[in-house]
Amino acid sequence: MTDPLAPQQPGHPPPTPFERKLEEARRELLETSVRSRLLHTPLGSSRAKIVEVRDALAEEVFLTLVREGRAMTFLASEHDGEEDDQETLGLAQPDEDDLSGGGPATRHADTRLQTGLSSTKLQTRLRGIAYDAQSFESEQGVNILYIALGFLKWFESRDLAKPRYAPLLLVPVTLSRGSARERFKLTYSGEELATNLSLQERLKDEGIELPDIPHADDLSPSAYTAATAEAVSATPEWKVLPNAIALGFFSFAKLMMYRDLDPDLWPLTSALQNHAIVNGLLGDGFRAAGGTVIPDDAAIDALIDISTAGHVVDADSSQMLAIEEVRNGRNLVIQGPPGTGKSQTITNLIASAVRDGKRVLFVAEKMATLNVVRS
Numbered sequence: 001m002t003d004p005l006a007p008q009q010p011g012h013p014p015p016t017p018f019e020r021k022l023e024e025a026r027r028e029l030l031e032t033s034v035r036s037r038l039l040h041t042p043l044g045s046s047r048a049k050i051v052e053v054r055d056a057l058a059e060e061v062f063l064t065l066v067r068e069g070r071a072m073t074f075l076a077s078e079h080d081g082e083e084d085d086q087e088t089l090g091l092a093q094p095d096e097d098d099l100s101g102g103g104p105a106t107r108h109a110d111t112r113l114q115t116g117l118s119s120t121k122l123q124t125r126l127r128g129i130a131y132d133a134q135s136f137e138s139e140q141g142v143n144i145l146y147i148a149l150g151f152l153k154w155f156e157s158r159d160l161a162k163p164r165y166a167p168l169l170l171v172p173v174t175l176s177r178g179s180a181r182e183r184f185k186l187t188y189s190g191e192e193l194a195t196n197l198s199l200q201e202r203l204k205d206e207g208i209e210l211p212d213i214p215h216a217d218d219l220s221p222s223a224y225t226a227a228t229a230e231a232v233s234a235t236p237e238w239k240v241l242p243n244a245i246a247l248g249f250f251s252f253a254k255l256m257m258y259r260d261l262d263p264d265l266w267p268l269t270s271a272l273q274n275h276a277i278v279n280g281l282l283g284d285g286f287r288a289a290g291g292t293v294i295p296d297d298a299a300i301d302a303l304i305d306i307s308t309a310g311h312v313v314d315a316d317s318s319q320m321l322a323i324e325e326v327r328n329g330r331n332l333v334i335q336g337p338p339g340t341g342k343s344q345t346i347t348n349l350i351a352s353a354v355r356d357g358k359r360v361l362f363v364a365e366k367m368a369t370l371n372v373v374r375s
Helices: 016-029 057-065 120-138 199-203 221-231 253-260 276-284 317-327 341-356 367-374
Strands: 050-054 073-075 112-117 145-156 158-176 184-189 241-248
Touching: 016 073, 016 253, 016 276, 050 112, 050 120, 057 145, 057 158, 057 184, 057 199, 057 221, 057 241, 073 184, 120 158, 120 184, 145 221, 145 276, 158 199, 158 221, 184 276, 317 341, 341 367
Parallel strands: 073 112
Antiparallel strands: 050 241, 145 158, 145 241, 158 184
């Protein structure tokens, strides 16, 4: 899409107020600071909750996890904390046999991922990651655990002494084990692979176009990292590390919202700017809704017939007023700290709507909220 906030080219109409406000709202969803792991994953850190994979080929890891659907396990290092040069990862060793037909070295074609952690530290790190992944999925309903294949080593213009490492290919995975005696197994979750949109938008500010990730059936990690290397080749201090690999948490929730709000992705028959609520928020404002607006100081007992309201849980006067306003066709926002009855109000709203013959789509950021209302 054409950026409404960018300088306008001659002959192009200026952006409408709606387009400018929408693009400003979209950009607020992007995390383009180095606080985001999508722009800087702390490779080499002993405290970060990531597991770096050493001496592996991204192409082979992708083949095993995604194409073949096999599980992979992790190997501890005999030399805890040993540093490997990312430039030499993947080079064959003198005493190693190659697979027949000139394929990858034996150690690169198995299902074991070598790490730089001792056995104790590796198990502790994997247990913590597995627990956090399960907790986040239970609370938020989404998986944010990925194995990153390939990194861009880049520098901020104001800090050329400190390298940053941004992941290029992110494969959604699950980490689990059957019992405490078994190894942790890493498997591809089957979810869609996504472009690192935060990095893509950050590079646009540098005049660099990061290529989109093709469909998984057409994706080759080595080809993608080569295309990325070509895209950043004009910045000599930047470098693509095609076989730098790390397991960690990368959140895409806001990035998916950014993509969903791209007007170019909406059909012409139901354009985003034609949606009444979106246009009201960003354009013309909200006109008075139909129906009777009940004053805040009204005696609602005389106005609301509780026998036909459809409430299924207790409600106080302020909650009953909000429910009735919605039934009258008004759009509204209800705010309040925990324990003030928002979930009960939502429950009664759903029950009243169903009683009126309507269907309801209920969306919440946290799974716990969905479960409370559902129960």
